[in-house]
Amino acid sequence: MSLKAYPTQALSVQDINERVRLHMPLARKIAWQIHGRVRDLLDIDDLIQIGMTALVEAAQRFQDTGEATFGAYASIRVRGALVDHVRNNLTLTRTAVQRRDRIAQARRDLLSEGKDAENQTLIAEKLGIGVPELQIWHGQIAQAADKSLDEIYDDHSIWFADERPTPEHILLSGELRNRLANNLKKLNERDAMVLQLYYVEELNLEEIAETLSISIGRVSQIKKAAISQLRHWMDED
Incomplete structure (x- = not known):
């Protein structure tokens, strides 16, 4: 089931403003998550502004049909707008x-x-x-x-994958999650914790470093090594 906007009925300015107000923390959180991955290359204020603009557009377009919540729809739209901005502005x-x-x-x-x-x-x-x-x-x-751009521009990175899920993707993602969960149990506690904080709790590298009392560089090394090991195990499944 894909998330999409349907032709909207007329919404009052108050309704749109309320949607935006309630989900501003979501847009800011996504902007900060992305900034954590491209820190020093893109300005956080610019990312927040782009995220807020995408949020307003999402609020104007979205109509509740029971398929998805506005929060889920807005998250995809905001993240998509920010990823496009990253792609366009990191070319240099x-x-x-x-x-x-x-x-x-x-x-x-x-x-x-x-x-x-x-x-x-x-x-x-x-x-x-x-x-x-x-x-x-x-x-x-x-x-x-x-700044390590090799990881940012990894063609296989989920960071640059299409954020709009297809029905097939959703079905496969359930199967992949089960396989991934089984393989995560094989990792040592520290490596599993880093991946948990990064992908599940959605903390950025700086936040993880502060949580675990290690350097940002060390967090990056652990994450990269753990992902490499997981890929190896998943390929063997």
């Missing part, structure tokens, strides 16, 4: 990561040739660009420093 950062890799390769090539791998003119020549453009590349890379 993705390019920066690719350019970082090209610069690193150019430096390795220079080292293998016995040349100065820090010479900006030689690096630019290897890349087929001018030194001024190379400096622009360095600036873009600096903006993306200290």
